[in-house]
Amino acid sequence: MHVDHVLTTCPYCGTGCRFYLQVVDGRLVGVVPCKTDEISQGKLCIKGYNAHAFVQHPDRLTHPMVREDGQLRKATWDEALDKVVSEIKRITAEHGPDSVIVLASAKCTNEENYLFQKLARAAIGTNNVDHCARLCHASTVAGLLMSFGSGAMTNTIPEFEDADCVLVTGSNTLEAHPLIGARILRAQDKGAKIVVVDPRDTPLSRIAYSSIRQKPGTDIAWINGMIKIIIDEGLHDEGFIKDHTSGFEDLKRIVQPYTPERVEEITSIPKERLIDAARTYASAERAMIAYAMGVTQHTNGTNIVRALANLAMVTGNVGRESTGVNPLRGQCNVQGACDAGGLPDLFPGYQKVEDADARKKFEAAWGKPLPPNKGTTLTCAFKDALIGKVKAMIIFGENPMLSDPDIAHVEEAIKELEFLAVTEIFPTATTKLAHVVLAGACYAEKDGTFTSTDRAIRPVHKAIDPPGEARPDWQIACELGRRLGASGFDFSSPSEIMDEMARLAPPYGGISHARADREVLRWPCPSKDHKGTPVLHVGGFKIGKGVLVPVDHAPPAEQTSEEYPFILTTGRNLFQFHTGTMTRRSPKLEREAPEPYVEVNTTDAKRLGISDGGRVRVSSRRGEISLKARVTGWIMPGVIFIPFHYAEAAANRLTNPALDPVAKIPEFKVCAAQLEKA
Amino acid sequence: MNDLGRRLARIAFDERGADILLMMAENQGNVGPVIISKGQDPGDARIDVPYQLVAILTNLLPFIGKAKVAILCRRCDEKALIELAKRGIVDDASMVRIGLACSKEQIQACRCSDCVPSKVDIGEAAEPCPEDALAIELGSMTIEQRAAFWMRQFRKCNKCFGCTLNCPVCFCDDCVLEERTYTPKEGIPPELAFHLIRSFHLADKCVECGECERSCPVDIPLLTLRKMVNRDMKNMFDYGSGDAEKKSPLLTTLDDQPLEDDGHAC
Numbered sequence: 038m039h040v041d042h043v044l045t046t047c048p049y050c051g052t053g054c055r056f057y058l059q060v061v062d063g064r065l066v067g068v069v070p071c072k073t074d075e076i077s078q079g080k081l082c083i084k085g086y087n088a089h090a091f092v093q094h095p096d097r098l099t100h101p102m103v104r105e106d107g108q109l110r111k112a113t114w115d116e117a118l119d120k121v122v123s124e125i126k127r128i129t130a131e132h133g134p135d136s137v138i139v140l141a142s143a144k145c146t147n148e149e150n151y152l153f154q155k156l157a158r159a160a161i162g163t164n165n166v167d168h169c170a171r172l173c174h175a176s177t178v179a180g181l182l183m184s185f186g187s188g189a190m191t192n193t194i195p196e197f198e199d200a201d202c203v204l205v206t207g208s209n210t211l212e213a214h215p216l217i218g219a220r221i222l223r224a225q226d227k228g229a230k231i232v233v234v235d236p237r238d239t240p241l242s243r244i245a246y247s248s249i250r251q252k253p254g255t256d257i258a259w260i261n262g263m264i265k266i267i268i269d270e271g272l273h274d275e276g277f278i279k280d281h282t283s284g285f286e287d288l289k290r291i292v293q294p295y296t297p298e299r300v301e302e303i304t305s306i307p308k309e310r311l312i313d314a315a316r317t318y319a320s321a322e323r324a325m326i327a328y329a330m331g332v333t334q335h336t337n338g339t340n341i342v343r344a345l346a347n348l349a350m351v352t353g354n355v356g357r358e359s360t361g362v363n364p365l366r367g368q369c370n371v372q373g374a375c376d377a378g379g380l381p382d383l384f385p386g387y388q389k390v391e392d393a394d395a396r397k398k399f400e401a402a403w404g405k406p407l408p409p410n411k412g413t414t415l416t417c418a419f420k421d422a423l424i425g426k427v428k429a430m431i432i433f434g435e436n437p438m439l440s441d442p443d444i445a446h447v448e449e450a451i452k453e454l455e456f457l458a459v460t461e462i463f464p465t466a467t468t469k470l471a472h473v474v475l476a477g478a479c480y481a482e483k484d485g486t487f488t489s490t491d492r493a494i495r496p497v498h499k500a501i502d503p504p505g506e507a508r509p510d511w512q513i514a515c516e517l518g519r520r521l522g523a524s525g526f527d528f529s530s531p532s533e534i535m536d537e538m539a540r541l542a543p544p545y546g547g548i549s550h551a552r553a554d555r556e557v558l559r560w561p562c563p564s565k566d567h568k569g570t571p572v573l574h575v576g577g578f579k580i581g582k583g584v585l586v587p588v589d590h591a592p593p594a595e596q597t598s599e600e601y602p603f604i605l606t607t608g609r610n611l612f613q614f615h616t617g618t619m620t621r622r623s624p625k626l627e628r629e630a631p632e633p634y635v636e637v638n639t640t641d642a643k644r645l646g647i648s649d650g651g652r653v654r655v656s657s658r659r660g661e662i663s664l665k666a667r668v669t670g671w672i673m674p675g676v677i678f679i680p681f682h683y684a685e686a687a688a689n690r691l692t693n694p695a696l697d698p699v700a701k702i703p704e705f706k707v708c709a710a711q712l713e714k715a
Numbered sequence: 716m717n718d719l720g721r722r723l724a725r726i727a728f729d730e731r732g733a734d735i736l737l738m739m740a741e742n743q744g745n746v747g748p749v750i751i752s753k754g755q756d757p758g759d760a761r762i763d764v765p766y767q768l769v770a771i772l773t774n775l776l777p778f779i780g781k782a783k784v785a786i787l788c789r790r791c792d793e794k795a796l797i798e799l800a801k802r803g804i805v806d807d808a809s810m811v812r813i814g815l816a817c818s819k820e821q822i823q824a825c826r827c828s829d830c831v832p833s834k835v836d837i838g839e840a841a842e843p844c845p846e847d848a849l850a851i852e853l854g855s856m857t858i859e860q861r862a863a864f865w866m867r868q869f870r871k872c873n874k875c876f877g878c879t880l881n882c883p884v885c886f887c888d889d890c891v892l893e894e895r896t897y898t899p900k901e902g903i904p905p906e907l908a909f910h911l912i913r914s915f916h917l918a919d920k921c922v923e924c925g926e927c928e929r930s931c932p933v934d935i936p937l938l939t940l941r942k943m944v945n946r947d948m949k950n951m952f953d954y955g956s957g958d959a960e961k962k963s964p965l966l967t968t969l970d971d972q973p974l975e976d977d978g979h980a981c
């Protein structure tokens with residue numbers, strides 16, 4: 038018998054907890070949390086403890102498949118890879134390289150995402166590369182880049198426990214980022230005041246100092262309202278505003294009309310509560326803002342992010358420990374997938390593809406001329422597929438058939454494609470439509486790094502071999518690159534890939550696998566002797582001054598009507614993760630939350646004769662699903678909530694694909710819906 | 716391998732004939748559990764990071780077969796192995812216990828009153844810490860205040876199951892806390908029953924190792940709770956876990972006769 042304890046990083050949320058996988062003779066038997074890790078400190082949530090459970094599930098894809106006469110059949114790697122390459126070559130020859138899009142993956146490593154974008158840019162010749170960050174934090178990246186010059190979490194996870202006030206909005210932190218939620222609770226135990234603004238009561242808001250419910254889609258109104266109160270009461274930080282920001286006069290003007298009374302009218306937040314929240318936040322010595330999808334997934338998501346940045350800047354809560362604006366990223370490596378350049382407008386390290394100097398640098402490094410124009414986004418790619426502009430898609434480890442808004446429309450778009458290749462670990466709704474399916478390796482079967490939501494580079498180590506003939510995505514990307522005739526795809530290990538990325542992406546300049554194993558390094562880490570940067574913007578913004586961008590409230594894209602009187606909002610629960618591909622195959626997680634449900638307010642339920650546990654039908658302008666009702670006082674009247682994990686009642690059959698004009702993120706958090714007893 | 720590691724290996728393999736050794740070691744800056752057989756280099760041995768090795772071992776038991784296991788053992792681990800042996804989960808006789816005396820700091824952190832293993836192989840015996848300050852404070856409160864304190868604590872629980880998964884004497888295959896009979900609610904926090912059932916289910920087993928408290932992400936003072944229940948067990952039944960001679964009073968018939976059955980169902 039041989040037993041190993043292999044230290045690696047959790048494949049679920051972006052907290053980046055580390056644990057040892059217990060391996061007995063090639064079998065994963067358990068998880069032991071790592072006590073010396075700075076972030077997780079020997080603790081995990083239930084998902085982490087069960088992170089071994091899905092890995093060796095019998096449903097795993099174990100070999101490549103190609104479609105023949107309408108059916109997927111087993112194929113050799115050569116056959117499958119050659120098929121992908123010949124189709125891509127044929128389609129680019131006919132329609133040009135921009136008819137292809139590569140979807141990178143927030144579940145894959147930094148090294149793999151680096152290769153995916155290199156594959157698109159250097160081997161295929163298009164900037165059409167994107168990933169599901171488009172669906173969660175595209176508005177963060179766009180908004181914070183403009184306000185602060187950097188689109189990531191300004192501070193770190195451990196700092197939460199030393200804040201004096203934490204303003205949490207649009208984040209069900211204890212369920213979606215349990216170990217970050219735990220740090221916030223620790224702050225509260227030490228005397229901090231926690232203010233939660235959310236249309237739903239969450240496990241965190243129920244024990245927080247103040248829990249405030251706003252009508253979905255009215256965030257800018259309450260944030261501007263808080264800024265107005267702060268300025269009117271003289272609680273703003275004049276020194277910081279003068280030294281470190283620009284645009285204060287415009288901001289002051291735009292927030293003037295947001296009196297507590299008017300904010301109450303728009304948001305239904307009682308004005309005393311708003312005034313108290315503003316005073317609590319502004320008078321704290323160190324105040325942190327944490328937010329997630331409840332902020333970003335709106336048609337004005339980018340503006341809400343800017344409004345939060347304004348709030349932090351007018352109170353001087355940037356550039357110090359336990360302050361800042363902190364987007365909590367949802368997947369293990371959604372931060373890294375952005376860092377590594379899995380975005381249509383940015384090279385690795387957030388260098389713009391439209392910037393001639395940046396392009397020259399990458400052209401020199403990759404030995405190929407690169408396309409000068411931004412590529413198309415994931416959300417636009419489906420629209421482009423419908424009109425025949427996008428003809429082929431290579432998807433690494435994503436499941437747009439459950440994760441994207443308005444699934445019916447996505448399916449139609451995918452069916453229009455001439456060619457779809459998908460790399461996956463399990464069969465999904467998306468692999469069903471593919472022409473070629475490539476069997477990938479999961480996190481426990483490969484080496485590499487993830488970047489956690491607080492910019493820490495977290496090593497992933499191989500504990501076992503992939504099942505059957507499955508291969509790690511980095512090897513698959515290398516094979517595709519080579520077979521497409523490109524040079525620079527001859528890597529023999531992920532650590533070599535990181536070395537190349539470090540040479541080209543300045544924030545990662547000092548990162549190597551050897552260092553990441555021994556130290557918690559947070560980018561920017563420009564050189565080998567640099568210790569990393571826990572707190573961003575210390576001593577001022579690199580762009581000179583932080584930009585106070587005046588933003589106004591605008592109603593959501595879709596309004597309720599007589600026919601669709603409810604506001605539907607979507608999200609996660611603690612026990613399931615995203616489209617459930619992994620968690621629903623983990624018995625202990627599935628047992629905790631086995632069924633789809635819709636949360637309905639008690640008074641609404643009574644009026645409609647809906648009982649707790651009874652079946653209901655929920656419909657929107659795009660589709661209809663049937664599921665169980667969970668009747669609760671924890672949600673506002675007029676608002677309903679559905680977790681998006683369940684294929685049998687997919688919330689995204691209903692959601693609105695309307696996009697934020699800047700970030701192209703869809704409005705998952707608000708759509709008009711009808712609710713009836715089934 | 717450092718000196719400590721060499722010493723552990725010598726005791727386990729050369730002196731006491733073990734096939735495998737379970738201990739802690741540092742690799743690339745992090746300390747974790749390792750299992751080695753003779754001649755293997757696990758990295759530098761460490762004793763200052765308290766992994767719950769008995770809990771780690773029980774997870775591996777189905778795979779270990781007949782191998783003779785040596786395990787680095789604090790006083791609480793020793794008691795846990797006794798409780799497991801009493802219930803037929805491990806064969807205490809076939810195990811090699813390498814006695815580890817905890818450091819002063821660890822004893823303070825655990826508020827531990829029984830901290831010296833029966834045989835000290837590693838470390839030096841230090842003074843016990845008699846009091847748990849929070850237990851004393853709670854003892855001086857009214858019942859209502861105490862209830863309010865625990866309710867406030869339990870409302871933070873996010874049902875990670877860390878307190879059971881890492882507990883050396885939680886060993887049921889099907890945990891009653893995982894099914895819906897007593898905790899029907901989906902979502903968090905779990906009902907009060909979650910904590911009360913766990914509390915009572917361990918009343919005659921808990922060895923106060925403190926691992927539940929260390930594992931709890933939301934800092935619920937679970938070890939204090941354990942100490943208070945254990946004190947009641949002592950006062951009411953004159954019973955303390957980790958005593959090889961004494962049968963659990965909870966496994967006794969109501970006419971005071973010990974049950975004949977070994978009772979390893981719970």
Ligand code: SF4
Nearest residue numbers: 047049050054082085
């Ligand atoms: S908090 Fe996130 S990273 Fe940590 S164990 Fe849970 S899912 Fe994994």
Ligand code: SF4
Nearest residue numbers: 882921922924925927
């Ligand atoms: S202290 Fe906690 S972990 Fe240790 S034996 Fe008692 S209940 Fe189990």
Ligand code: SF4
Nearest residue numbers: 872873875876878931
């Ligand atoms: S360890 Fe703490 S949070 Fe986790 S289940 Fe136990 S009491 Fe709850």
